[in-house]
Amino acid sequence: MAVKQVNVPSGTKPAREKVDMEHVQCLSDELPRELTSEQREKAIEFICCNVNAFSRSEFDLGRMHLVEHFIEISGSRPVQQALRRHPVAYFPQ
Numbered sequence: 001m002a003v004k005q006v007n008v009p010s011g012t013k014p015a016r017e018k019v020d021m022e023h024v025q026c027l028s029d030e031l032p033r034e035l036t037s038e039q040r041e042k043a044i045e046f047i048c049c050n051v052n053a054f055s056r057s058e059f060d061l062g063r064m065h066l067v068e069h070f071i072e073i074s075g076s077r078p079v080q081q082a083l084r085r086h087p088v089a090y091f092p093q
Contacts, residue, residue: 021048023056 021028028044035043047054055062 024054
């Protein structure tokens with residue numbers, strides 16, 4: 001497990017924190033070569049600050065309980081319609 005100490009901007013997390021970078025190492029390795037060292041450092045810091053937003057595997061879908069989604073239907077009842085007839089050509093023979 002690759003653990004890296006990163007300076008995180010104050011106000012978001014503690015000033016120094018150990019961050020598991022193993023699953024996002026490929027992102028920092030594949031940064032464009034055209035970036036200056038300052039830009040590269042800022043990009044890596046951004047990735048480190050948001051490391052929990054990246055999945056750890058293809059099966060890591062996760063859940064979030066911070067936002068509750070609902071659909072407002074304005075008090076209307078759902079539309080109920082009779083089934084429509086299928087063309088004769090679609091019937092099994």
